[in-house]
Amino acid sequence: MLYFSKLKIISVLIFTLIISFFTISNFINIDNKLFNRNINLGLDLQGGSYLLLEIDNKPVVIQKLQNKLSSLKKFFADKDIRSTNFKIIDDEKISFVIDEDSLDKVLSLLTDKESEINPYFQRFKTHEFDVKETKVLSSTNITLEFSDYGLVQLKSSSQNQAIEIVRRRVDEIGTNEPNILKRGNDRILVELPGLENPDRIKSLLGKTANLTFRFVTLNEEESFGTEKLLYEDGSEAIISKRIILSGDNLVDAQPRMDNQSNQTVVTFTLDRVGAKKFARATSSGVGKRLAIILDGKIISAPNIVEPIVGGAGQITGDFTFQSATDLALLLRSGALPAPMKIIEERTVGPGLGQDSINAGILSLIIGFALVVLFMIVKYKIFGLIANVTLITNLLLLIGILTLFEATLTLPGIAGIILTVGMAVDANVLIYERIKEEIKSESNKIVAFDSGYVKSKTTILDANITTLIAALILFILGSGPVKGFALTLGVGILTTLFSVYFIARLFTALYVIKNKDKEKLI
Amino acid sequence: MEKRNIPFNKFYKRFNIMSLFLILFSLILLTFKGLNYGVDFKGGTLIELRTLDNTLNISDLRKSFSKLNLGDVTVKEFGKENDYVIKFEKKQSIEENFIENIKIELSNDIGNIFEFRRVESVGPKVSDELLKSGIIAIVLSLGAMLIYIWIRFEWQFSLGAITAVFHDVVITLGFFSLLNFEINLSIVAAVLTIVGYSMNDTVVIFDRVRENLKKYSDIKIFEITNISINETLSRTIITSVTTLLALLSIFIFGGAILKGFSFAMILGVIVGTYSSIYIANPILVRLNVSQKTILKEEKV
Numbered sequence: 034m035l036y037f038s039k040l041k042i043i044s045v046l047i048f049t050l051i052i053s054f055f056t057i058s059n060f061i062n063i064d065n066k067l068f069n070r071n072i073n074l075g076l077d078l079q080g081g082s083y084l085l086l087e088i089d090n091k092p093v094v095i096q097k098l099q100n101k102l103s104s105l106k107k108f109f110a111d112k113d114i115r116s117t118n119f120k121i122i123d124d125e126k127i128s129f130v131i132d133e134d135s136l137d138k139v140l141s142l143l144t145d146k147e148s149e150i151n152p153y154f155q156r157f158k159t160h161e162f163d164v165k166e167t168k169v170l171s172s173t174n175i176t177l178e179f180s181d182y183g184l185v186q187l188k189s190s191s192q193n194q195a196i197e198i199v200r201r202r203v204d205e206i207g208t209n210e211p212n213i214l215k216r217g218n219d220r221i222l223v224e225l226p227g228l229e230n231p232d233r234i235k236s237l238l239g240k241t242a243n244l245t246f247r248f249v250t251l252n253e254e255e256s257f258g259t260e261k262l263l264y265e266d267g268s269e270a271i272i273s274k275r276i277i278l279s280g281d282n283l284v285d286a287q288p289r290m291d292n293q294s295n296q297t298v299v300t301f302t303l304d305r306v307g308a309k310k311f312a313r314a315t316s317s318g319v320g321k322r323l324a325i326i327l328d329g330k331i332i333s334a335p336n337i338v339e340p341i342v343g344g345a346g347q348i349t350g351d352f353t354f355q356s357a358t359d360l361a362l363l364l365r366s367g368a369l370p371a372p373m374k375i376i377e378e379r380t381v382g383p384g385l386g387q388d389s390i391n392a393g394i395l396s397l398i399i400g401f402a403l404v405v406l407f408m409i410v411k412y413k414i415f416g417l418i419a420n421v422t423l424i425t426n427l428l429l430l431i432g433i434l435t436l437f438e439a440t441l442t443l444p445g446i447a448g449i450i451l452t453v454g455m456a457v458d459a460n461v462l463i464y465e466r467i468k469e470e471i472k473s474e475s476n477k478i479v480a481f482d483s484g485y486v487k488s489k490t491t492i493l494d495a496n497i498t499t500l501i502a503a504l505i506l507f508i509l510g511s512g513p514v515k516g517f518a519l520t521l522g523v524g525i526l527t528t529l530f531s532v533y534f535i536a537r538l539f540t541a542l543y544v545i546k547n548k549d550k551e552k553l554i
Numbered sequence: 555m556e557k558r559n560i561p562f563n564k565f566y567k568r569f570n571i572m573s574l575f576l577i578l579f580s581l582i583l584l585t586f587k588g589l590n591y592g593v594d595f596k597g598g599t600l601i602e603l604r605t606l607d608n609t610l611n612i613s614d615l616r617k618s619f620s621k622l623n624l625g626d627v628t629v630k631e632f633g634k635e636n637d638y639v640i641k642f643e644k645k646q647s648i649e650e651n652f653i654e655n656i657k658i659e660l661s662n663d664i665g666n667i668f669e670f671r672r673v674e675s676v677g678p679k680v681s682d683e684l685l686k687s688g689i690i691a692i693v694l695s696l697g698a699m700l701i702y703i704w705i706r707f708e709w710q711f712s713l714g715a716i717t718a719v720f721h722d723v724v725i726t727l728g729f730f731s732l733l734n735f736e737i738n739l740s741i742v743a744a745v746l747t748i749v750g751y752s753m754n755d756t757v758v759i760f761d762r763v764r765e766n767l768k769k770y771s772d773i774k775i776f777e778i779t780n781i782s783i784n785e786t787l788s789r790t791i792i793t794s795v796t797t798l799l800a801l802l803s804i805f806i807f808g809g810a811i812l813k814g815f816s817f818a819m820i821l822g823v824i825v826g827t828y829s830s831i832y833i834a835n836p837i838l839v840r841l842n843v844s845q846k847t848i849l850k851e852e853k854v
């Protein structure tokens with residue numbers, strides 16, 4: 034075990050130097066993409082916000098069921114199949130009644146792999162809807178319910194739309210390097226490094242931004258139906274359910290100061306279709322009041338004085354410049370497919386982040402110094418070798434984290450310090466073994482050799498157990514804790530490398546030179 | 555150097571009885587008193603706040619926060635002077651701007667003399683999931699270690715090692731319950747690391763026990779364990795000391811956030827070192843492990 038080939042020495046040295054170089058590259062600026070790498074600081078160290086949003090898909094499900102219900106009605110009518118009593122039950126099932134003699138035909142239409150109305154997903158081997166039939170007297174009741182994968186499909190499609198909108202909103206605010214990721218099939222994770230105050234972004238992300246233009250009605254007998262909606266101040270108005278225009282037709286929106294009224298307004302531009310619709314509605318509706326409704330609340334309901342045909346208009350309301358800017362931003366970035374809720378928030382201010390870095394570094398230095406001192410007192414020259422190993426170990430550990438541009442968190446720093454404490458274990462195991470071997474073996478080199486050989490399985494066993502714990506924590510842990518598992522796990526690997534290649538090399542060199550010394554260790 | 559021979563095995567029985575009591579006591583505590591879950595696992599909101607006015611004291615803050623109608627609010631000092639942690643459980647889901655509202659109302663009440671250094675808000679669904687995944691992580695790691703030890707050693711050794719680790723986890727958690735110590739995500743990390751450390755310590759002694767079993771066919775396991783503990787004792791002590799030095803450094807200098815984590819680890823390292831001597835080994839004795847045990851396995 035004490036013999037090293039020249040080739041091995043050189044390759045170990047080169048490897049160590051390259052990795053250590055990356056550690057140093059954190060502290061200097063290099064004009065080369067390949068070499069200029071840095072450890073990412075976690076949100077808990079550099080400050081920032083972590084937001085977990087959950088999409089509430091219930092409205093989407095109801096909408097989809099309503100659409101499916103109307104297309105089913107039409108589908109059966111076209112095929113001359115009598116179907117009656119269509120309804121949606123518990124917001125999750127469609128139910129309708131057919132004659133018994135058309136049952137086979139209906140079932141084959143609904144459950145065939147080529148079904149037009151109930152698509153079959155080859156990949157999941159299931160239809161969009163599960164079909165159930167129950168006999169009621171001479172007719173049959175059919176219910177359609179989203180299959181598991183039908184629901185997954187629906188959720189992931191609304192997640193895809195939502196993440197796009199979230200991205201646009203976050204980009205509009207212009208924070209640096211936001212991180213927006215999918216989580217599961219109904220969640221979106223937003224990480225905003227360096228953001229000191231997430232309040233504005235939170236209020237922007239929490240809004241669905243569903244904009245509609247609808248007429249205010251006086252009589253309640255409108256053919257589309259009516260509903261009572263509230264203004265911001267709590268007063269109410271009766272609004273037609275007919276949507277003149279929705280936010281989908283907007284191509285741009287900007288906050289502006291209106292020169293005449295000295296009020297802040299939001300101006301908008303419509304696409305071609307939207308401009309046509311808007312012109313038609315405002316021409317026929319002169320004298321009526323047109324309500325502008327955002328997420329079920331009336332922003333304002335101005336009188337239509339003259340037809341608006343240019344495809345541009347403005348929204349008045351009780352705006353401050355900030356709220357007008359936010360509204361314009363929301364309208365530009367589009368509506369979310371479904372409402373979202375913030376279900377987890379973690380925000381760290383820059384002051385605390387810096388304090389944590391300082392505390393982390395201080396405790397690393399002190400912990401390191403204490404361990405180094407202890408090893409020198411305990412093992413003298415071999416303590417020194419163990420300490421050189423420890424330093425190499427740290428350089429390798431931080432170097433590897435830098436090479437992969439890993440994220441360092443506060444618990445991650447704790448993991449590094451813990452690695453310092455536990456890394457000497459392997460060397461201690463070897464040295465203690467050598468001490469035992471030396472008692473029965475007069476040849477020092479043989480004693481050292483068998484010390485290394487005999488302690489090997491123990492060291493492997495001992496480290497693998499810790500590695501298992503780190504691995505599981507890495508897989509199941511979240512956020513900062515994952516950072517801890519990472520440094521602990523990588524720390525074990527670099528420890529084994531530095532003990533078996535670096536420390537052993539130094540030990541070999543020293544022992545071969547001083548093999549005749551009376552008390553070597 | 556003279557051969558060290560401390561009669562650890564004389565105290566096997568006494569310490570086993572003590573451990574049994576501790577485990578029982580811990581289980582009772584865990585069943586009836588339970589653990590003090592933090593925001594991560596219980597849901598709710600945590601605000602770390604620094605006041606910029608030295609005259610403001612904790613009771614002023616308590617008064618201000620109790621006016622905000624947030625339900626059960628606890629205000630505690632945190633680390634340095636002027637730093638406080640405020641925790642409350644909000645029953646409804648998190649509204650987008652409720653933190654902003656708190657800031658506004660607070661500055662109306664006591665003036666704009668504070669800085670929100672950290673905000674953590676966890677909804678009930680997320681906290682349930684975090685708790686579940688924390689428990690799964692601990693159970694899985696125990697399982698994975700069991701499998702590893704099973705492959706590497708005979709079943710008697712696996713049983714010994716797993717019992718020792720189980721002992722550590724239960725007693726550490728019992729201690730947390732007793733001290734009303736707050737359990738958050740980093741404590742789960744600490745417990746897992748304790749599991750790894752304790753196992754590590756046990757494996758080192760067990761490796762020596764196996765070696766000695768092969769070497770001496772005429773010595774009983776009762777003595778063999780004692781010889782093995784003594785032979786590995788200096789390593790056990792040195793590694794515990796260096797690990798504790800590192801942990802103490804985190805505990806003292808690492809800031810308030812890492813206090814709980816490092817405290818848990820310190821406790822775990824001490825309990826883990828104890829258990830690898832006084833739990834793992836007596837089980838080998840009780841199971842009457844002998845040279846035959848390991849030779850049988852090797853023939854197969």
